[in-house]
Amino acid sequence: MRLLYFAWVRERIGAGEETVEPPEAVRTVADLAAWLRGRSPGHADALGDPTKLRAAIDQRFVSLESELGPAKEVAFFPPVTGG
Amino acid sequence: MIRVSVDPAPIDIGTELAGIEETGAGAVASFIGIVRADDGVSGMELEHYPGMTEAVLCDLAEQAMTRWGLLSAVIVHRVGLMVPGDRVVLVATAAAHRREALDACAFLIDKLKTEAPFWKREIRGEDVRWVAARAGDGQAAARWTDGSPD
Numbered sequence: 001m002r003l004l005y006f007a008w009v010r011e012r013i014g015a016g017e018e019t020v021e022p023p024e025a026v027r028t029v030a031d032l033a034a035w036l037r038g039r040s041p042g043h044a045d046a047l048g049d050p051t052k053l054r055a056a057i058d059q060r061f062v063s064l065e066s067e068l069g070p071a072k073e074v075a076f077f078p079p080v081t082g083g
Numbered sequence: 084m085i086r087v088s089v090d091p092a093p094i095d096i097g098t099e100l101a102g103i104e105e106t107g108a109g110a111v112a113s114f115i116g117i118v119r120a121d122d123g124v125s126g127m128e129l130e131h132y133p134g135m136t137e138a139v140l141c142d143l144a145e146q147a148m149t150r151w152g153l154l155s156a157v158i159v160h161r162v163g164l165m166v167p168g169d170r171v172v173l174v175a176t177a178a179a180h181r182r183e184a185l186d187a188c189a190f191l192i193d194k195l196k197t198e199a200p201f202w203k204r205e206i207r208g209e210d211v212r213w214v215a216a217r218a219g220d221g222q223a224a225a226r227w228t229d230g231s232p233d
Contacts, residue, residue, distance in 0.1 A: 007130055007202035008213045056200070059135035075132060075200075079216035082129070082160065082201025083116050083172050083192060 003036075005046070006077035009053070012046035029055045030064040032074060047076060054079055084155040085148065087140040089131060091163035094170040099157055106154040108177035112184035114192045120167035126206035129162040129171065131199075136160075139199045143191055151187040153178050158191060160201065190227050197224040
């Protein structure tokens with residue numbers, strides 16, 4: 001599974017992307033964030049507050065409760081601020 | 084016609100608006116977002132999610148084309164480093180009459196602000212800070228949803 005990080009999520013993790021193989025028990029986006037928090041202090045900091053976190057599966061916005069299903073690409077980022 | 088562009092190059096309003104006029108519309112409406120020099124801001128940097136950004140903007144443009152029967156919709160968003168006075172975004176719509184063009188233009192910029200994956204950070208000399216999302220942007224986007232706000 002390819003993971004992408006943007007804005008301060010990317011900065012705190014210290015990388016814009018990585019490839020991971022989460023265990024079977026990781027079923028939702030929130031599960032994935034919780035599992036990723038164990039990878040490094042940067043991950044724990046970036047993904048620690050779900051209220052400030054938004055996500056996309058295969059380039060479509062999803063809620064953190066969404067099932068990952070056969071997701072190829074999951075992105076984590078703060079609320080958007082374009083325009 | 085739909086034109087969506089996400090590019091670090093400066094936005095050329097003359098070319099974009101002349102392009103949309105060629106469709107023979109009776110009305111063209113446009114919105115231009117410009118970097119403000121608020122509180123000593125010396126620069127602004129825009130990051131986005133390549134691929135998803137263009138897909139979201141094309142989807143919004145298609146929604147506007149259908150909902151208001153537009154002849155054209157143009158969304159040009161700049162990314163990368165900018166300074167106060169630089170144009171960040173241009174939205175332009177062409178329709179037979181002004182009401183459709185104006186409403187569709189407002190719809191596109193309101194929805195872009197809450198649905199397109201862009202993130203900006205403000206630079207004040209050595210101080211660089213990510214901009215927080217504003218609750219007012221969510222309300223502005225929600226007014227285009229029929230029924231209760233999302």
